[in-house]
Amino acid sequence: MDKLKSVLSGEESRQEDRNISQIVNEASTLGWGTRVKGFIACFVVGAACTVLGVCMLFLPRIGLTLFIVFYTFGNICALCSTMFLMGPMKQLKRMCDKTRALATTIMISLIVFFSFFQWKNFGLALLFCILQILSFSWYSLSYIPCARLVSL
Structure with missing residues (x-):
């Protein structure tokens, strides 16, 4: 029919x-409803992995390694969650704009550097974790007009 x-x-x-x-x-x-559901699901998974990684930090011997794995996966999920809202190609184009290319490069390089090197030193791992948080914040602020100027 x-x-x-x-x-x-x-x-x-x-x-x-x-x-x-x-x-x-x-x-x-x-559809817009599916995009919002995908964003929320991916963001919640990312936040849960980040919190789980912080909880794993206090386990003896393997805690630091599990923290790095879960924390990095959580940040990657949170970053990918925005791809549901604007689409992957548009997100990648916006990540490479001249206003946020430096922030994107620093953030991705810190994620890669932090996740591929198994840190044995707790202080060094904490330093790179803080740098990753700051770079992710700086990248996120680049989407708000004039927000980075106010934050500096």
Whole structure:
């Protein structure tokens, strides 16, 4: 019945004129409600992993390693949560804008540096954790007009 309805209304001929990128775009776009749900879910997972990482910090021997893993995964989830709101390509383009390219570079390099090196020294791990928090804050403030000027 739907096929007959689309033939009679002329939608089928319009569907044949579309190219593959339009078809993929239609299939991959999310509705606003789904985007908000995805943002909230990803942000909650990120926040939970960050809190769980802080709780793991106090375990003997493996606590610091678990903290680094959970804390870094939490920050990556929180960063990816905004991709639900504006889309991944738009997010990546905005991350590379000239106003936030330095903040993005510092934040991502600290995440990579912090996560790939297993810190044996608690003080050094804490220093890089604080630097990661500051860089993530600076990156987040770059989305608010004139907010970084006020914070400096």
